Amino acid sequence: MSITEILFAVLTVVALFGAMMVITSRNPIYSVLWLILTFFAISGHYILLNAQFLAIVNIIVYAGAIMVLFLFVIMLMNLNKETEPSRNRWLKMAGVIGGGCLMLVLVAALRDIDIKDNIANVGHGDIGLLKNLGKELFTTYVVPFEISSILFLSAMVGAVVIGKKN
């Protein structure tokens, strides 16, 4: 086993374990912290794929900004005690079976396809570097980029209007 495969296995285990803990923790604050761990593991996968720009943006935007917003809202609402009452056991089981069936169907759909030769280029390749992505972003994708700034402006106005006391 090469060092890349070991790193891949470790990051995969961390991501899946973190995701499992997100949906099984009773306390919402622990859920947020486990989700941050999962995002760091996914950023590790990005670094392994040499997508360095996305790895840094994932840490800054997701683990930094969005998760802090979640933590802020949870602490603002004083939800950090275990208030969620135990719901119907059968409904919970039905949810787990439904998600498991989805996973089973998706994996079974992959069984017969021929992608053994398709290799994701791990460790090298300069497509994920800031220089190439920036060049592409400001030439081919400059219109969606500007539209996304309008989206942010409208989201900001919308959040203020919704959260305002009337």
Added chain:
Amino acid sequence: MPIIYYIILSIALFSIGIVGVLTRRNAIIIFMCVELMLNAVNLLLVAFSKMHYNAALKDGLVAGADGQLFVFFIMVVAAAEVSVGLAIIVMMYRNIHSVDVNFLNRLKH
């Protein structure tokens, strides 16, 4: 790294997100599970981007930047979505003093 590993990992993360949405009642945790599903798709997009880069490498082309820019735009949209969604959840908590989605069934009546 074979692409099938990344596909399986993304399917597993996505399914865990689905199970979380179906089994939890706290609106904030449901929202976090949606973020988890978005991240599973992002990971798969980056893996496919590197796969196509690898395939086009023989021709000397620069392929695969599109996939990573799509991930960038998904992150942009997710950030906007979270700001509005959390504002809605705060508003809901202010009105009914709970974030339990079972109390949100008033459209039924």
